[in-house]
Amino acid sequence: MDKLPSDYCLVICEKPDAARRVADALADDGVESVMVSGAQALRLKNKGRDYVVCSAVGHLYAVSDSFRRREIYPVFDLEWYPAHLIDKDAKHIEKRILSIRKLARGARSFVNACDYDVEGETIGHNILRYACGGKEDVALRAKFSTLTKEELVAAFEEAEVGLGKGLAEAGRSRHALDFIWGINLSRALSAALSTAYSGYRTVSIGRVQGPTLGFVVEREVEIRDFVPTPYWTVTGTFDKDGFRFEAPSAESRFAKKVDAESMRDGCLGKSAQVSELSKSVFKQPPPPPFNIGDLQKEAYRSFGYTPSRTLQIAERLYLDALISYPRTSSQKLPSSIRYRDILLGLGKISEYSVPIEELLKGELRPREGEKFDSAHPAIYPTGEIPRRPLSAWEGRLFDLIVRRFLVCFANDAIRERVSAEIKVGEYLFRLSGRRTLKSGWMRYYTKYTGIEDRAIPSLKKDDVLSVVKVDCSEKFELGPQRYNQSSLLEKMEREGIGTKATRAETISTLISRGYVSGDSLVATELGISVVETMQEYCPQIISTSLTRETEGALEEVERGEADGTALIEGAVDLLSGQIERLKLNELEIGRRMNDSAVQTSISQSVLGPCPVCKTGRLRVIRSFKTKKRFVGCTNYPTGCRASAPLPQRGTIKATNRPCKVCGWPVVYIRAGRYPWRLCVNINCPSKGENRYAVQAVQKRS
Numbered sequence: 018m019d020k021l022p023s024d025y026c027l028v029i030c031e032k033p034d035a036a037r038r039v040a041d042a043l044a045d046d047g048v049e050s051v052m053v054s055g056a057q058a059l060r061l062k063n064k065g066r067d068y069v070v071c072s073a074v075g076h077l078y079a080v081s082d083s084f085r086r087r088e089i090y091p092v093f094d095l096e097w098y099p100a101h102l103i104d105k106d107a108k109h110i111e112k113r114i115l116s117i118r119k120l121a122r123g124a125r126s127f128v129n130a131c132d133y134d135v136e137g138e139t140i141g142h143n144i145l146r147y148a149c150g151g152k153e154d155v156a157l158r159a160k161f162s163t164l165t166k167e168e169l170v171a172a173f174e175e176a177e178v179g180l181g182k183g184l185a186e187a188g189r190s191r192h193a194l195d196f197i198w199g200i201n202l203s204r205a206l207s208a209a210l211s212t213a214y215s216g217y218r219t220v221s222i223g224r225v226q227g228p229t230l231g232f233v234v235e236r237e238v239e240i241r242d243f244v245p246t247p248y249w250t251v252t253g254t255f256d257k258d259g260f261r262f263e264a265p266s267a268e269s270r271f272a273k274k275v276d277a278e279s280m281r282d283g284c285l286g287k288s289a290q291v292s293e294l295s296k297s298v299f300k301q302p303p304p305p306p307f308n309i310g311d312l313q314k315e316a317y318r319s320f321g322y323t324p325s326r327t328l329q330i331a332e333r334l335y336l337d338a339l340i341s342y343p344r345t346s347s348q349k350l351p352s353s354i355r356y357r358d359i360l361l362g363l364g365k366i367s368e369y370s371v372p373i374e375e376l377l378k379g380e381l382r383p384r385e386g387e388k389f390d391s392a393h394p395a396i397y398p399t400g401e402i403p404r405r406p407l408s409a410w411e412g413r414l415f416d417l418i419v420r421r422f423l424v425c426f427a428n429d430a431i432r433e434r435v436s437a438e439i440k441v442g443e444y445l446f447r448l449s450g451r452r453t454l455k456s457g458w459m460r461y462y463t464k465y466t467g468i469e470d471r472a473i474p475s476l477k478k479d480d481v482l483s484v485v486k487v488d489c490s491e492k493f494e495l496g497p498q499r500y501n502q503s504s505l506l507e508k509m510e511r512e513g514i515g516t517k518a519t520r521a522e523t524i525s526t527l528i529s530r531g532y533v534s535g536d537s538l539v540a541t542e543l544g545i546s547v548v549e550t551m552q553e554y555c556p557q558i559i560s561t562s563l564t565r566e567t568e569g570a571l572e573e574v575e576r577g578e579a580d581g582t583a584l585i586e587g588a589v590d591l592l593s594g595q596i597e598r599l600k601l602n603e604l605e606i607g608r609r610m611n612d613s614a615v616q617t618s619i620s621q622s623v624l625g626p627c628p629v630c631k632t633g634r635l636r637v638i639r640s641f642k643t644k645k646r647f648v649g650c651t652n653y654p655t656g657c658r659a660s661a662p663l664p665q666r667g668t669i670k671a672t673n674r675p676c677k678v679c680g681w682p683v684v685y686i687r688a689g690r691y692p693w694r695l696c697v698n699i700n701c702p703s704k705g706e707n708r709y710a711v712q713a714v715q716k717r718s
Contacts (some may be wrong), residue, residue: 020060022069022417024067025068025123025125026066026068026069026125026126027069027146028071029072029073029156030071030073030130030148031072031141032073032075032336033072034094035130035334035336037059038164039164040061040070041166042170043169045062045067048060049061052115054116054119056116060069061572063631074113075145076139076140077110077114077143078143078147079097079103079192079195080192081098081102082200082473083096087207088207088211090218092200097147102350107320108539114148117144117463121152124149126157127156129141129159130161130173133161133162133342133392134184139239141156141181154558157178158176158179160180161342162342162345162394163335163338163341163342164338164526177568182577183575183576183577184392187581188624189575190582193585198223198224199223199226200586201596202221202223202227202408202558202592205599205600206550206599207220208600208603208607209550209599209606212607220329222547223526224564225509225519225523226526227548227551228561229515229527230533231561232508232509233505234549236497239497243496245494246493246494247491248494249265249491250265251266251268251487251488252266252487253486253487254283254487255483256482257474257482258417262474264447265608266280274489277489281488281489284441284442287442288441288482288483289484290299290439290482290483291442291477291478292479293438294438296429297433298454299431301368301430302429303458304463305348305382305395306348306383306421306422307418308346308347308394309396311348312327312396314626315465316469320414324506326410327521328344333460334411337404338401339399340396341354341394341396342396344518345392345396345517346388347388347389347393348387348388349385352399354394355659359400360377360426362399362401364377372423372460373423376427379428383425397418397422398419423629427457427460432451432454432457433454436450439482439520449636452472494495498537498540499537499539505538506521509708512565513569514561515568523715532544547610552597554598568590571584610675623671624677625671625674625681627657628659629658630652632651633650635651636649637648637663647661648682662699666696669685671685676696676703677703679702681696681698682696686695
């Protein structure tokens with residue numbers, strides 16, 4: 018503390034990297050690092066005034082109850098506690114709180130410079146309230162969307178008191194609601210399972226997780242109930258001056274095979290004629306700028322990034338001042354961000370120099386979407402050049418964001434739509450195609466458009482064609498498609514549950530709890546059991562409509578139009594009666610969930626088919642005597658002795674691929690920062706060649 022001035026402004030940031038950016042932007046000269054109670058603070062002068070910048074590491078305070086015993090419920094009395102008193106793995110937070118408390122004693126004023134959204138406002142509000150001695154109502158609020166020097170300086174010059182008051186109340190109310198919902202329902206379900214299992218087992222569900230899991234389970238039920246119906250299609254192959262092409266029948270499907278065969282046979286030996294031909298030219302505008310949901314969906318489609326991975330990378334790019342704040346719902350690009358300056362900055366990167374030179378010759382008026390966010394604009398590049406080499410993950414996402422920004426200023430693409438009708442006797446075939454006449458914005462977004470031209474031969478009305486053949490094919494109706502993480506996130510957006518900041522985390526939580534599995538999200542027996550239990554005993558709590566209404570009420574709190582305390586009291590009243598029903602039916606609920614938990618455990622332990630007996634399945638087994646895990650065959654009781662050792666540390670995940678050399682399953686083992694790939698067969702010949710032995714996967718999990 019001896020290196021600190023006696024009177025200064027204390028600036029509170031959300032993360033250490035953001036604190037360094039803020040300090041560097043404000044400092045007239047240099048920035049001095051000082052250690053206070055084991056945590057770093059940054060000292061600087063700005064226009065003759067002393068500043069000290071400190072940072073949190075996310076939430077330093079969390080909601081909890083006062084009970085130590087997990088089986089106690091219902092729980093409706095809660096308080097905010099230092100996070101290290103709740104989570105034993107959060108010991109590092111204690112020194113952060115102690116450091117901020119000491120810094121607050123010597124401060125004459127305070128600035129909340131956390132991210133300007135619900136979570137950031139909650140973090141800053143709690144620090145000012147609990148660590149700084151009740152300064153939340155007098156602290157200035159700095160609002161910014163990028164960590165560039167210019168915007169940070171302007172944000173501090175325009176900082177004002179009470180700017181994020183509604184955000185703070187909404188954030189604190191949301192945390193309280195999520196805790197009340199989650200702790201009570203989770204303890205009720207865990208107690209029920211423990212009643213049947215004779216030992217405490219944790220089963221959890223939350224306010225947003227419940228309806229989200231419900232979407233997956235509902236789709237799973239549809240898939241299981243689906244019975245594919247056969248139908249038949251007819252496709253003709255035609256010849257025009259030596260160029261052959263196919264065209265489907267105008268009737269897209271036939272319910273009866275005999276009708277399809279009748280059309281096929283009726284076309285034999287006849288010539289064809291182009292009876293109708295139409296062409297139309299249309300404009301295809303560029304897509305709107307990214308909000309976080311659009312970015313997550315596009316990154317999944319283009320790179321296979323999960324929504325949570327996309328958000329992690331985007332936050333890293335934001336902290337490096339390369340893009341604007343990613344947790345936004347907006348599709349708007351206000352002129353205040355100064356488009357020309359951003360483009361000039363990006364133009365220094367060679368791969369963007371040519372398109373930017375072209376764009377700067379025209380009028381810079383961006384195409385925007387309809388969605389608006391009062392806190393932040395759409396995601397856009399700041400024009401800063403990366404100061405460090407970006408990883409492959411980061412580089413791809415940065416390029417996607419830059420190119421999406423560029424196309425907002427580009428011309429429409431001009432495309433042509435062509436359709437033709439071909440008559441063969443009394444039967445009709447239809448052909449359609451599209452082609453690009455002027456690429457416009459598509460030139461700058463080629464890798465990501467997902468648009469392909471479908472060319473058709475040059476035809477004129479009344480052209481006579483040769484009928485090469487006509488095929489009749491049996492097909493089956495496609496059943497409902499399972500959600501992937503991107504489509505499930507889109508479903509959550511449409512239904513209005515969760516927030517832009519929490520939807521990806523909700524999906525990840527369902528996967529980690531074993532309620533859903535796989536890239537195409539399959540509801541496990543345990544996940545199905547949880548949803549069925551909630552639907553039977555407290556359907557209102559897990560309903561989409563209630564969650565949507567709660568989200569709407571929280572938005573009203575955020576705007577200052579509703580009281581968060583009243584919203585929490587209403588949730589308590591609703592939960593009280595529902596939880597009582599769960600208590601009265603504990604044993605029945607527990608038995609049902611225990612059976613489902615066992616089935617889920619077995620299904621998740623299967624690694625693949627047994628290459629020895631050919632009929633069994635190899636799965637992870639834990640020895641009752643030694644407690645060690647190994648691979649064994651499900652046909653062991655009938656004589657198959659296929660087995661293999663496994664590493665005793667780390668998590669195991671099936672790859673669903675056999676070893677190319679021996680046919681045994683290949684698995685991922687994660688015991689550190691990166692997963693490892695392993696053929697479980699200890700005698701696999703490839704291990705001697707060092708080909709399929711344990712090898713690091715050259716990408717982050």
